[in-house]
Amino acid sequence: METGALVCTAALIGLGLYWFVWVMGSAEQKGKRAVELKMGSISRDKVQDKYKQYWSFFRRPNEISESARRRRSPHIYEWGWGQSFHFSPSLAGRSHLEATRIHEERASDLIGARPGHRILDVGCGVGGPMRAIAAHSRSNVVGITINEYQVSRARAHNRKAGLDSLCEVVCGNFLQMPFPDSSFDGAYSIEATCHAPKLEDVYGEIYRVLKPGGLYVSYEWVTTPLYRPEDPEQVEVIQGIERGDALPGLRRQDEIAQIAKKVGFEVVREEDLARPPAGPWWARLKMGRLAYWRNHLVIKALSFLGIAPKGVADVHEMLFLTAAHLSRGGETGIFTPMHMILCRKPLDNAAA
Numbered sequence: 001m002e003t004g005a006l007v008c009t010a011a012l013i014g015l016g017l018y019w020f021v022w023v024m025g026s027a028e029q030k031g032k033r034a035v036e037l038k039m040g041s042i043s044r045d046k047v048q049d050k051y052k053q054y055w056s057f058f059r060r061p062n063e064i065s066e067s068a069r070r071r072r073s074p075h076i077y078e079w080g081w082g083q084s085f086h087f088s089p090s091l092a093g094r095s096h097l098e099a100t101r102i103h104e105e106r107a108s109d110l111i112g113a114r115p116g117h118r119i120l121d122v123g124c125g126v127g128g129p130m131r132a133i134a135a136h137s138r139s140n141v142v143g144i145t146i147n148e149y150q151v152s153r154a155r156a157h158n159r160k161a162g163l164d165s166l167c168e169v170v171c172g173n174f175l176q177m178p179f180p181d182s183s184f185d186g187a188y189s190i191e192a193t194c195h196a197p198k199l200e201d202v203y204g205e206i207y208r209v210l211k212p213g214g215l216y217v218s219y220e221w222v223t224t225p226l227y228r229p230e231d232p233e234q235v236e237v238i239q240g241i242e243r244g245d246a247l248p249g250l251r252r253q254d255e256i257a258q259i260a261k262k263v264g265f266e267v268v269r270e271e272d273l274a275r276p277p278a279g280p281w282w283a284r285l286k287m288g289r290l291a292y293w294r295n296h297l298v299i300k301a302l303s304f305l306g307i308a309p310k311g312v313a314d315v316h317e318m319l320f321l322t323a324a325h326l327s328r329g330g331e332t333g334i335f336t337p338m339h340m341i342l343c344r345k346p347l348d349n350a351a352a
């Protein structure tokens with residue numbers, strides 16, 4: 001390349017990086033530097049290995065190690081999406097942040113969280129929902145996540161938001177929770193229990209730690225009755241979602257209540273919150289198409305310059321593809337990430 005062209009290219013990359021890293025900041029925290037971009041709790045030199053391990057998981061799902069599962073959630077989510085790792089119906093005249101908060105407060109209202117209550121957040125991520133619910137209900141929220149990096153992020157965000165007296169975060173497996181029986185007044189899970197290989201295992205644990213009479217609400221990722229497993233195009237979409245989001249396999253909508261009942265819950269209400277008149281939850285993914293390309297180019301440049309760890313660009317590309325599968329699943333109505341189920345642990349009859 002000629003010297004002039006080289007200088008121009010370098011200047012363009014430099015300007016682009018400056019604009020993105022210092023001017024744009026993250027989805028939720030303007031001014032945060034993209035150079036802080038790292039892959040959850042994975043050290044920078046291991047990102048590429050973990051990316052390969054991630055794909056091999058789909059060939060040998062039973063062999064994935066505990067440490068690999070702990071490290072699956074990438075920091076790209078927080079950087080590109082915000083502190084709440086879930087979808088919400090879009091609302092006319094409201095920002096994504098507002099729509100997200102409203103979707104979270106709805107869960108809090110459904111379980112009747114109030115001051116003095118001890119509420120469990122199953123699979124709490126970096127705590128976006130936990131802070132919204134604690135602030136809205138003034139209840140004490142205890143979150144559990146298997147990802148150590150998320151625990152430290154969630155605790156830091158709680159302190160920063162001045163909510164650390166109401167919010168507590170525990171590192172642990174929601175299939176074997178370190179809590180005594182009947183120790184919570186209510187519980188919720190937002191787009192997290194889809195990670196459990198067997199839903200009855202996590203629902204059984206939630207049932208155990210809830211007090212009799214306590215309510216539990218979950219927003220589940222499921223295929224809808226519109227899904228036709230004999231249609232190869234639809235299968236490609238559903239498998240793309242499962243692969244891209246490291247899921248053990250999506251459940252059918254009609255399986256959820258059966259499983260809840262099987263572990264002992266009474267099912268109070270069930271509703272797909274994505275159905276009209278709800279606005280499309282996937283709109284946010286579609287609207288960001290330009291932004292994906294911008295992020296992609298910057299990540300490529302950061303990797304090339306050695307600022308971002310190797311493998312981030314691969315993860316980003318995989319997420320880009322996943323976003324297309326998710327949007328398609330939403331548009332065709334064969335998939336929903338917000339099948340709401342509200343359950344109650346029956347009152348202890350023996351004690352009555």
Ligand SMILES: C=C(CC[C@@H](C)[C@H]1CC[C@H]2C3=CC[C@H]4[C@H](C)[C@@H](O)CC[C@]4(C)[C@H]3CC[C@]12C)C(C)C
Pocket residue numbers: 076077079080081084085086087191192194245288291292295296316319320322323
């Ligand atoms: C509930 C889960 C996570 C759901 C979502 C929070 C994430 C699913 C797909 C993710 C993303 C896709 C595209 C990325 C984009 C290419 C990048 O430039 C910026 C980040 C994305 C928008 C990213 C953000 C998080 C998701 C929407 C699963 C794990 C059960």
Ligand SMILES: C[S@@+](CC[C@H](N)C(=O)[O-])C[C@H]1O[C@@H](n2cnc3c(N)ncnc32)[C@H](O)[C@@H]1O
Pocket residue numbers: 073083084085086122123124125126127128129144145146147150172173174175189190191192193195196
């Ligand atoms: C998509 S994120 C949703 C996070 C959060 N509910 C939110 O909406 O921001 C899924 C969460 O489930 C957690 N998770 C997955 N498997 C888990 C397990 N076996 N035990 C505890 N947490 C788990 C992940 O670490 C992550 O925090």
